[in-house]
Amino acid sequence: MEEELAHAFRSGETAAVRQVYDRWSPLVYTLALRSLRNEADAEDLTQHVFVEAWRTRSRFDPTRGALPAWIVGITRHAIADALTRRTRHRDGVAAVAAHAAETPVPDASDAVVRSVVVADAIATLGEPQGTIVSLAFYEDLTHHQIAERTGIPLGTVKSHIRRSLLRLRETWEVSDAAL
Numbered sequence: 001m002e003e004e005l006a007h008a009f010r011s012g013e014t015a016a017v018r019q020v021y022d023r024w025s026p027l028v029y030t031l032a033l034r035s036l037r038n039e040a041d042a043e044d045l046t047q048h049v050f051v052e053a054w055r056t057r058s059r060f061d062p063t064r065g066a067l068p069a070w071i072v073g074i075t076r077h078a079i080a081d082a083l084t085r086r087t088r089h090r091d092g093v094a095a096v097a098a099h100a101a102e103t104p105v106p107d108a109s110d111a112v113v114r115s116v117v118v119a120d121a122i123a124t125l126g127e128p129q130g131t132i133v134s135l136a137f138y139e140d141l142t143h144h145q146i147a148e149r150t151g152i153p154l155g156t157v158k159s160h161i162r163r164s165l166l167r168l169r170e171t172w173e174v175s176d177a178a179l
Contacts (some may be wrong), residue, residue, distance in 0.1 A: 006060070010060050024068055024071050028043055028045075028075045032079060035085075049074050052069070052074055052078070124171070129163070132152070133165075141159055
């Protein structure tokens with residue numbers, strides 16, 4: 001019976017797939033659960049093993065070994081791969097956590113000071129430049145949206161933003177040089 005099932009499986013009979021799964025999926029699931037210690041991972045691995053067995057069934061030779069042994073071999077390799085992925089993931093998370101611990105957290109007061117300085121600088125631009133820059137950066141509007149909202153032609157909006165950014169940069173470069 002088992003030998004006939006193995007030959008039917010290898011030849012691609014779909015009824016054999018169901019029988020093979022019904023017969024040996026509890027074994028595969030148990031092996032996966034013992035190794036991975038997680039029910040969801042064990043279920044995923046069990047499904048993966050049988051998909052892989054079906055996909056590579058032409059490699060199975062019933063004269064060289066029993067079908068359950070071949071399926072257990074696929075299971076062992078899948079478990080090893082899953083554990084390797086899990087270890088790599090943990091190492092990656094640990095590396096990110098270590099880097100995050102080394103990265104200084106910016107002082108919230110610095111952000112407030114920068115916001116005040118930027119707001120003051122934008123206020124010195126005058127109208128309509130100050131409004132246009134505020135719409136672009138604080139409200140995150142596109143040039144087209146700013147033109148529609150203000151009634152100013154699109155080309156003029158773009159020119160105002162470009163000139164305003166150049167003025168702001170010059171202002172900050174001068175103030176940085178003074179410090």
